[in-house]
Amino acid sequence: MQDMVRVAVDAMGGDNAPDEIIKGTVEAVNSQQNIFCYLVGKKEVIEPCLQAYSYPKERIEVVHASEKIETAEPPVNAIRKKKDSSIVVALKMVKEGKADAFVSAGSSGAVLVGGQVIVGKIKGIERAPLAPLIPTEKGMSLLIDCGANVDARASHLVQFAQMGTIYMEGVMGISNPTVAIVNIGTEEEKGNALVKETFPLLKECDGINFVGNIEAREIPHGGADVIVCEAFTGNVILKLYEGIGSVMLGAIKKGLMATLKSKIGALLIKSSLKSTMKQFDASQYGGAPLLGLKGLVVKTHGSSKAKEVKNSIIQCQTFKAQDINAKIKEQLGKE
């Protein structure tokens, strides 16, 4: 199991658990030779479901966990009390080195809290940001932080810029990625207290390619590779991306059904529209890593289907191969 990437998958988390999670896990294992998965959760639920698939039996193992953390549960409490939940059991496997990575579509709060409490932050890292890739006109950008820890300090944002740079270089292969901070104007003197305090620190920070402020308008145009922001702002950006996309697409579809002429047209453009929309489909990139931890924790969308789960698992390969954690530790860690 030397070159294997061992991924603990939360079989119980997300709107489509366990079916789509199990399907995605099987697909990941079938598509890649060097992936080994632990399906963590209720054995009596997972096993019957798993039997429907054909896959290399030696590369999927079911690990029993009797409890499940619900999305609505207060995360700190849930992590503390539900010791035998799929999230806690799987995170412990990462902590103990039994697994290289943890992938979950379950409660964001519990994954974020659990990641920090159980796996733990690399010494020297002040906060572990959640960093999803978002689609842009030019490809994709890393939005860092979209997590649950709001009201960040300037020093946190500087570390986000550094970790985001390491991620985009290592995992996405972008050399010298541009870094910008989200602001309400492009001029240096603009912004709220946090951004004003952070801007000069980013300017002076070695090892990042800081290009200044970015207005939200420029984010979908691909204005920078690494988009640094406080988690409240990041959450708004991420969710608005989803919301506008789905509303616009719905309106376009509805409009196309309005007349006979447009209905015929719709048939002709269907495949073209589909491939365009695919470009704006964040699911192709898999999940969002929680950076700065001692192991890899990947959060995928609560509504993830097999495809997202598969991509999230596959993504762990590159993360491990590029040894992102070691690079973060080397550049930002403290002994």
Added chain:
Amino acid sequence: MQDMVRVAVDAMGGDNAPDEIIKGTVEAVNSQQNIFCYLVGKKEVIEPCLQAYSYPKERIEVVHASEKIETAEPPVNAIRKKKDSSIVVALKMVKEGKADAFVSAGSSGAVLVGGQVIVGKIKGIERAPLAPLIPTEKGMSLLIDCGANVDARASHLVQFAQMGTIYMEGVMGISNPTVAIVNIGTEEEKGNALVKETFPLLKECDGINFVGNIEAREIPHGGADVIVCEAFTGNVILKLYEGIGSVMLGAIKKGLMATLKSKIGALLIKSSLKSTMKQFDASQYGGAPLLGLKGLVVKTHGSSKAKEVKNSIIQCQTFKAQDINAKIKEQLGKE
């Protein structure tokens, strides 16, 4: 001139000044009997341009102002030093009661600062928010605040909710409009320090129909009529709306030109797509008012064309007819 609405228009402000501003002003006057406009700016520039149009001469008057505030100028300084700029001259006309309203596509910062400094806030109003209408699946919502005054306090946000309610009832005719605060989750205990402090105050506030937190994802779905947020967040939402819309539309158009089949389809769906996109075109609603001032100040987008300018001017009618300022003063003002 009893029932006339007198609007001072900044002829020099915006990317398309003075041509589109003058055109929009003429169109407003030609379309409505009770609108009188002052075109404020350089006489030698405005007059030749105005001669190209036919309109009732007694309802447009050119008011000379020799200076122009540029978008890049620091607003506080610009307002203080350029006493004979179109923005300062026009705002003084509102202050002195010569005009009922001021419409500008010029420097946001200068309009916001000038509105508060020259026209002045209603006594008791802590901050004057900029409140644009944004398109949604159901129609439109008021996004309050999108202005330049960031780092608001909880008491400011409560006033935004109250003023937003008065505006949506009076100007948009929505009875008992729903009010929500932008947050990273729907549960009451979520959020940053500001939102956590504001939530209970909104819950207890009389005269508003508070429905709780709104996640950014639900904004385009029309989740609430009045969307309350701090200006930094509001700015991000407003600009991201613009950015995603234009990028998606561009990608769809490009996709349609990809194959012969899709090109033919594109011809058939053209009018349907156009009317769908019109639904998401914020320009139909005119500009955004700066609420809580002693007079009406309306900021339209810097890239406004004649249509937006016209709609912004016409919008001033309803604002005056409904006496929004008197209602704000009555409910929130202090003697």
